[in-house]
Amino acid sequence: MADATLTGEATALQRVRVAVDAPQHSGLTGPLDYLGPQDLAPGTIVKVGLGRRESIGIVWDAAAVDEDALAESELRPIGQALESLPPLSDRWRRLLEFAAGYYQRSVGELAVSVLPPQLRDLDAKQLHGRLKKLDKAEARAAQALPSRSVDPGVAPPATASSAEDDALAMPDPPLDDGEAAATASGEAELDATLPLSPPPLTAQQQTALDAVRALYAVDPPPPALLWGLTGSGKTEIYLRAAEDALLRGQQVLVLVPEINLTPQLEARFAARFSGHSIVSLHSRLTPAQRLRHWLSAHLGRAQLVLGTRLALFASMPRLGLIVVDEEHDPSYKQQDGARYSARDLAVYRAHLERIPVLLGSATPSLESWQHALSGRYRRIDLTERIGGGALPRVRLFDMNRLERKKGVTTALSMPLLEAMRQRLARGEQSMVFLNRRGYAPVLHCDQCNWKSDCPHCSAHQVFHKEDRTLRCHHCGVAQRVPRACPSCGNPDIAPLGRGTERLEEQLAAALPGARIARIDADTTKLKGSLEAQLTAVHDGEVDVLVGTQMVAKGHDFRRITLVAAVNPDGALFSSDFRAPERLFSLLMQAGGRAGRDAAQAGRSEMWIQTWYPEHALYQSLQKHDYQAFASSQLAERQSAGLPPFAHLALVRAEGRTVEAAREFLVAAQEAAQQLPLSLGLLIYPPVPMSMARVADVERFQMLIEAGNRAQLQRFLRDWLPDLHGLKKRHKGLVRWAVDIDPLVI
Ligand SMILES: Nc1ncnc2c1ncn2[C@@H]1O[C@H](COP(=O)(O)OP(=O)(O)OP(=O)(O)O)[C@@H](O)[C@H]1O
Numbered sequence: 224m225a226d227a228t229l230t231g232e233a234t235a236l237q238r239v240r241v242a243v244d245a246p247q248h249s250g251l252t253g254p255l256d257y258l259g260p261q262d263l264a265p266g267t268i269v270k271v272g273l274g275r276r277e278s279i280g281i282v283w284d285a286a287a288v289d290e291d292a293l294a295e296s297e298l299r300p301i302g303q304a305l306e307s308l309p310p311l312s313d314r315w316r317r318l319l320e321f322a323a324g325y326y327q328r329s330v331g332e333l334a335v336s337v338l339p340p341q342l343r344d345l346d347a348k349q350l351h352g353r354l355k356k357l358d359k360a361e362a363r364a365a366q367a368l369p370s371r372s373v374d375p376g377v378a379p380p381a382t383a384s385s386a387e388d389d390a391l392a393m394p395d396p397p398l399d400d401g402e403a404a405a406t407a408s409g410e411a412e413l414d415a416t417l418p419l420s421p422p423p424l425t426a427q428q429q430t431a432l433d434a435v436r437a438l439y440a441v442d443p444p445p446p447a448l449l450w451g452l453t454g455s456g457k458t459e460i461y462l463r464a465a466e467d468a469l470l471r472g473q474q475v476l477v478l479v480p481e482i483n484l485t486p487q488l489e490a491r492f493a494a495r496f497s498g499h500s501i502v503s504l505h506s507r508l509t510p511a512q513r514l515r516h517w518l519s520a521h522l523g524r525a526q527l528v529l530g531t532r533l534a535l536f537a538s539m540p541r542l543g544l545i546v547v548d549e550e551h552d553p554s555y556k557q558q559d560g561a562r563y564s565a566r567d568l569a570v571y572r573a574h575l576e577r578i579p580v581l582l583g584s585a586t587p588s589l590e591s592w593q594h595a596l597s598g599r600y601r602r603i604d605l606t607e608r609i610g611g612g613a614l615p616r617v618r619l620f621d622m623n624r625l626e627r628k629k630g631v632t633t634a635l636s637m638p639l640l641e642a643m644r645q646r647l648a649r650g651e652q653s654m655v656f657l658n659r660r661g662y663a664p665v666l667h668c669d670q671c672n673w674k675s676d677c678p679h680c681s682a683h684q685v686f687h688k689e690d691r692t693l694r695c696h697h698c699g700v701a702q703r704v705p706r707a708c709p710s711c712g713n714p715d716i717a718p719l720g721r722g723t724e725r726l727e728e729q730l731a732a733a734l735p736g737a738r739i740a741r742i743d744a745d746t747t748k749l750k751g752s753l754e755a756q757l758t759a760v761h762d763g764e765v766d767v768l769v770g771t772q773m774v775a776k777g778h779d780f781r782r783i784t785l786v787a788a789v790n791p792d793g794a795l796f797s798s799d800f801r802a803p804e805r806l807f808s809l810l811m812q813a814g815g816r817a818g819r820d821a822a823q824a825g826r827s828e829m830w831i832q833t834w835y836p837e838h839a840l841y842q843s844l845q846k847h848d849y850q851a852f853a854s855s856q857l858a859e860r861q862s863a864g865l866p867p868f869a870h871l872a873l874v875r876a877e878g879r880t881v882e883a884a885r886e887f888l889v890a891a892q893e894a895a896q897q898l899p900l901s902l903g904l905l906i907y908p909p910v911p912m913s914m915a916r917v918a919d920v921e922r923f924q925m926l927i928e929a930g931n932r933a934q935l936q937r938f939l940r941d942w943l944p945d946l947h948g949l950k951k952r953h954k955g956l957v958r959w960a961v962d963i964d965p966l967v968i
């Protein structure tokens with residue numbers, strides 16, 4: 224049916240459930256009823272009216288009709304159906320249903336939000352045109368680049384063609400529009416430095432791969448935790464497991480925590496699987512690219528889908544394997560809207576599809592580690608670095624040994640600088656890591672004690688020397704640096720503390736002649752600039768790399784022999800119980816950037832400048848002893864009744880005033896206590912968030928703790944509708960949200 228507009232005359236109409244993006248606060252959590260043709264398959268994407276706007280929706284599975292449902296005569300008709308697209312599969316809908324239920328969102332809101340945004344704007348004809356263009360481009364690519372070894376039995380194009388539709392097609396950018404390494408058509412830009420043929424596996428890798436293959440013997444396969452040191456060749460295991468799946472004609476989904484890591488991983492997969500169709504899915508794609516890549520996955524043509532957390536929801540009809548690289552990484556948790564964990568949903572999706580999921584990390588999340596200990600996950604270990612290289616020697620430099628002078632509390636110590644000079648002399652690279660960008664976190668007036676506070680947030684404005692601005696990293700407000708103290712006129716206002724910009728300046732002064740590069744969010748704003756800077760590091764054009772956590776993770780730097788963390792102590796005393804876990808894994812990751820070339824591993828070092836060298840966390844780090852760290856943390860969590868031994872939900876409220884935010888939560892707490900299911904739950908009193916005010920909004924939170932996940936879920940389902948009602952009565956409330964399994968507290 225080329226023109227799918229329904230007139231109601233040709234086909235018999237009946238009640239059809241459609242998941243639409245009705246926001247959660249409208250109180251509509253399930254699919255809505257519309258009037259549509261009988262033969263509309265569940266999973267079909269349709270246009271529907273929602274309030275006064277037109278929206279897209281997904282035909283959902285039929286269900287028993289409620290007694291208070293609208294009569295058929297009152298139902299609105301469905302508009303167009305995008306029938307040139309195969310329906311979203313049953314398993315895809317079950318995944319969305321589960322995710323929506325678990326994270327307490329409306330299923331339609333979540334389902335529509337994970338579809339490519341452009342799909343909303345195209346009508347049936349335009350979409351049809353897009354699909355035809357995709358067919359043509361893929362046919363061209365297939366001619367240009369014949370498949371090398373694996374024939375996955377690609378599904379035939381799902382569209383019929385007609386000249387009229389083609390003429391109506393919206394212009395689509397050409398396929399080679401600057402995508403990193405591979406495109407929907409499988410055109411891979413080969414990186415000559417990457418080996419095309421797989422290296423022979425080490426004995427340990429072979430054992431690990433055999434263990435991955437053994438997962439398929441169980442139905443459904445248990446989730447696997449691939450616990451491997453940094454540089455132990457985990458990625459090679461992903462590649463081999465992926466190859467197995469491709470040979471079976473299946474699709475593979477690979478998740479990475481950060482967009483920045485997608486190009487290099489994509490290059491590695493593209494080099495190994497040239498001639499195969501690889502697509503990426505992440506938020507930095509143009510809308511047209513995102514639609515094309517999504518379609519390619521949905522039509523079963525993309526054999527490999529690589530992406531960040533949103534790729535978890537890619538529709539992949541022949542999914543055979545999911546890989547979650549750096550599974551511990553907090554970026555797998557969405558921080559707004561439906562606050563889902565792509566890692567946790569990957570485990571669920573794999574279960575649903577009855578396929579293996581590989582969770583890889585050198586420092587697994589304590590949740591996953593506990594699952595491995597309890598036997599729920601199967602653990603696969605890689606305990607040796609490739610080439611037999613040692614992990615860097617960890618040197619804890621005690622800052623108390625420094626002479627105490629005003630203003631030098633976070634100085635670079637002389638021994639560290641000396642160690643860096645040795646690297647310089649040998650032509651090796653150093654990396655200095657500081658998780659704070661800008662020049663200094665605050666400007667300060669000595670005379671009147673003025674500080675560069677943000678007028679809108681409970682935070683300081685950060686001094687950026689390069690463009691002479693004071694910028695708030697929370698609300699974004701920026702202004703010129705004042706010439707004198709705005710409060711008392713003292714011309715002598717000084718930066719306090721240090722960010723990466725200042726660190727770069729200090730290193731340049733201390734290491735004359737060294738080529739220093741800084742990589743942080745400020746130096747990588749322009750498209751392609753990060754890639755260019757990383758290439759310079761790989762090519763040896765940089766002696767000292769300064770950066771935030773952007774440089775600490777994932778990169779396979781070959782020439783670095785020294786990594787230094789100059790001020791990591793802050794996280795030791797955070798009120799967030801997960802802060803030590805995050806610090807430990809970040810430092811292990813950062814240290815893992817050193818000595819990746821086995822020839823140099825023997826003299827590679829990681830320096831930690833700390834005021835607390837005796838701290839247990841650093842002591843475990845020094846021994847590279849993740850297991851010891853994990854068991855001490857797990858013991859603490861167990862005795863404190865914290866995850867993974869308890870389950871949390873956090874309700875956050877934002878108000879125009881402190882009272883508005885708090886009173887809403889107090890009322891919510893009272894409502895909770897009325898519910899029988901709240902018995903046995905711990906509901907903590909509302910407290911200000913650690914960043915209490917952002918952009919003139921006051922923020923409070925209330926923690927709910929449960930021993931039993933199912934009880935927490937049932938309680939939330941009963942309770943949250945009350946909160947929607949309460950919001951109407953609390954006028955000063957800007958918004959509220961619930962975060963299930965919150966990562967940051
Ligand atoms: N069997 C092998 N033989 C030779 N080289 C290998 C082998 N396996 C992996 N390598 C190389 O060793 C290096 C480290 O491997 P890889 O990047 O896969 O480790 P990783 O465990 O994923 O590291 P990280 O967790 O630090 O990112 C890479 O350059 C990779 O190409």
Ligand SMILES: [Zn+2]
Nearest residue numbers: 677680695698
């Ligand atoms: Zn601000």
